[in-house]
Structure formats: C-alpha cells, structure tokens
Amino acid sequence: ALRGSFALKAQKANQRPQYGLQPLATYKVAILGADGGIGQPLALLIKMSPLVSALNLYDIENVKGVAADLSHCNTPSQVLDFTGASELGNCLKGVNVVVIPAGVPRKPGMTRDDLFNINANIVKTLVEAVADNCPDAFIHIISNPVNSTVPIAAEVLKQKGVYDPKKLFGVTTLDVVRANTFVAQKKNLKIIDVDVPVVGGHAGITILPLLSKTKPSVSFTDEEVEQLTVRIQNAGTEVVEAKAGAGSATLSMAYAAARFVESSLRALDGDGDVYECSFVQSDLTDLPFFASRIKLGRKGIEALVRSDLAGLSEYEEKALEALKPELKASIEKGIAFVQNQP
Numbered sequence: 001a002l003r004g005s006f007a008l009k010a011q012k013a014n015q016r017p018q019y020g021l022q023p024l025a026t027y028k029v030a031i032l033g034a035d036g037g038i039g040q041p042l043a044l045l046i047k048m049s050p051l052v053s054a055l056n057l058y059d060i061e062n063v064k065g066v067a068a069d070l071s072h073c074n075t076p077s078q079v080l081d082f083t084g085a086s087e088l089g090n091c092l093k094g095v096n097v098v099v100i101p102a103g104v105p106r107k108p109g110m111t112r113d114d115l116f117n118i119n120a121n122i123v124k125t126l127v128e129a130v131a132d133n134c135p136d137a138f139i140h141i142i143s144n145p146v147n148s149t150v151p152i153a154a155e156v157l158k159q160k161g162v163y164d165p166k167k168l169f170g171v172t173t174l175d176v177v178r179a180n181t182f183v184a185q186k187k188n189l190k191i192i193d194v195d196v197p198v199v200g201g202h203a204g205i206t207i208l209p210l211l212s213k214t215k216p217s218v219s220f221t222d223e224e225v226e227q228l229t230v231r232i233q234n235a236g237t238e239v240v241e242a243k244a245g246a247g248s249a250t251l252s253m254a255y256a257a258a259r260f261v262e263s264s265l266r267a268l269d270g271d272g273d274v275y276e277c278s279f280v281q282s283d284l285t286d287l288p289f290f291a292s293r294i295k296l297g298r299k300g301i302e303a304l305v306r307s308d309l310a311g312l313s314e315y316e317e318k319a320l321e322a323l324k325p326e327l328k329a330s331i332e333k334g335i336a337f338v339q340n341q342p
C-alpha cells in the first residue's frame with residue numbers, strides 16, 4: 001500500500017502542468033559557459049522551466065555529458081550540446097534568451113576587476129556571435145566584472161549595428177537574493193515577503209542595497225544599515241573565502257540567474273507584472289549604465305523604476321555619490337577595451 005501511494009504521488013506529480021510532455025510555451029534558451037560551476041546548476045534549473053522548449057548548452061569544454069545527463073529529466077525541453085567555437089553559431093540560432101556565465105571566477109584575494117583581462121575577451125567573442133546569430137535575443141551577462149562586461153557587450157553590439165539597449169542585462173539578481181535573505185534573517189521576517197531593491201553596480205561599494213525601500217516596510221538602526229550594507233556588498237567574497245581557491249558563488253548564482261531567466265520568459269510570454277533589478281543602460285544618474293529595478297515586457301525593458309532613487313536616506317545618498325567614480329571608471333574601462341581594439 002505504501003508503494004502504491006508513492007506511485008500515485010509520482011503519477012500526480014507527472015500530471016502537474018510543469019511536468020507534462022508539452023511545454024506551456026516554446027522559448028529557446030542558450031547558456032554559454034554551460035559546463036562551469038554556474039552553468040551546470042543553472043542548466044538544471046532552466047530544464048525545470050515549463051516555459052522552455054529548447055535548452056542549448058555551449059562551452060569550449062565538452063558539454064555532451066551535462067546535456068546527456070539533463071536530457072533524462074522528464075520535463076518538456078529538449079537539451080542539445082554544442083562544443084567549441086565551430087558550434088557556437090548553431091547553438092545560438094533562433095534563441096530567445098542567451099545567458100553568459102563563461103569565464104574565470106575569483107580566487108581569494110582577487111577583486112572582480114582582476115578578472116578583466118581574461119573575461120573581457122571571452123565576453124567580446126561570445127557577444128559577437130550573439131550579434132551574428134540571434135541579434136533579437138535578451139542577453140544576460142553574468143561574467144565578471146559585470147560593471148565592465150556589460151559596456152563591452154554594448155560596444156560590440158553597436159559595432160555590429162544591432163544594439164538594443166532594452167535587451168542587454170547585467171545579472172545582479174544575486175545581490176537582491178542576498179539582500180532579501182540577510183534582511184529577512186536580521187528582522188525575523190517571512191522570507192518570501194521580503195524585497196530589497198539593489199542599485200548601482202555589481203562590485204564592492206558599487207553594490208547599493210536600498211534598505212529604506214525594503215518591502216514590507218521595516219525600520220533599521222544606523223548600525224543595522226551599516227552592517228547589512230557591508231555584508232551584502234561583501235557576500236561574494238564571503239563565498240570566495242569559504243571555497244578557499246575553488247571558485248566563487250555558483251549555486252546561489254545559478255538560483256538567481258534562473259530567477260532572472262524565468263522573469264524574462266514570463267515577460268516575453270506577455271505577463272505584464274514583471275520587475276527585476278539589473279545593470280542596464282540607464283538615464284537615472286549621469287552614468288551611462290546603472291543597476292536599478294526595471295519593468296520587463298515582451299520587447300525587453302519597458303521602464304526603469306525611477307521612484308526608487310527618490311527620497312533616499314542620508315546614508316544611501318552618500319553611498320550613491322561615493323560609488324559613482326568607481327562605477328564610472330569600470331564602465332569606461334569596458335568601453336575603451338572595445339574601442340581601442342585595432
């Protein structure tokens with residue numbers, strides 16, 4: 001009888017729409033760098049999405065094993081593997097959302113900017129292929145330093161004549177995920193209710209959680225604000241140090257990236273109520289790129305949420321001014337990298 005009830009449960013689970021044989025929608029997603037620490041768990045999470053019909057995995061390393069493994073999950077999407085530069089074009093044809101976690105991660109003692117030289121070239125090459133093969137896709141950049149790799153991607157797309165600022169996103173969702181978790185813990189709130197917008201950029205002091213805008217509304221002492229802000233800014237380093245040379249955040253990053261992909265797919269599918277934070281081309285400040293909450297729609301960014309930057313606390317105003325020079329320099333470094341190529 002016990003076995004019977006398990007079998008029944010399994011059968012019921014199979015009947016839930018997300019596990020049916022037909023996808024609820026037919027979007028194609030590609031992951032570039034799919035064999036990596038982020039790429040693999042991200043592929044698994046996207047394989048579980050009912051909105052995906054095709055999941056294309058690309059890496060310079062062999063991704064056949066990851067694809068074969070995932071393809072046995074009884075969810076609707078078809079998983080295909082693409083290895084090496086000669087297969088990149090085919091991986092990208094007809095894709096709606098491209099996620100890029102390709103590159104090297106930090107080791108203890110490194111800043112995200114220390115990754116610039118290697119990852120800048122990787123992102124440039126991959127975005128060139130995106131421009132050639134699926135110029136209309138949403139592009140999610142995870143590879144660090146995001147503050148520079150997003151401007152690099154924009155310049156490459158401009159050179160190719162296909163830049164749509166509404167469809168290029170630096171993935172900063174992990175900062176929001178961390179802020180929500182730490183605030184819920186500190187204030188003893190129900191975690192699914194908590195939402196903290198995080199603005200600025202994605203490195204050190206450029207990460208600015210707007211604790212005064214936390215939902216549900218909650219008050220913090222000055223000490224709590226300082227503690228939480230610093231912890232959110234250094235949370236990546238917390239993981240880098242704990243992993244002691246074996247890389248940076250991968251599982252929480254995959255979780256966060258999967259959330260951003262799912263939000264993008266819902267927006268593409270016509271859901272009119274999709275908001276996320278992301279590092280995007282922006283006129284909210286005098287910097288050309290800036291992370292803030294955005295409203296997502298079928299054509300990408302429908303609006304930047306301007307109200308988040310109004311009525312900041314004194315602490316946040318100061319932190320916002322303090323982050324601008326560093327963020328500006330990182331953006332300019334990315335732009336110069338592409339413009340100064342022979």
Ligand code: NAI
Pocket residue numbers: 032033034035036037038039058059060061101102103104105106115119122125126141142143144145146171172173174175202247248249250253
């Ligand atoms: P990893 O080293 O485990 O995986 C990277 C993968 O990229 C490897 O499979 C590698 O073969 C592949 N790769 C390298 N060059 C490539 C190329 N030209 N084309 C395609 N694939 C290529 O690194 P991990 O931990 O997955 O991190 C990836 C990136 O994500 C790093 O730059 C890291 O700093 C960044 N990151 C970003 C976060 C964010 O919040 N935006 C958070 C955590 C990490």
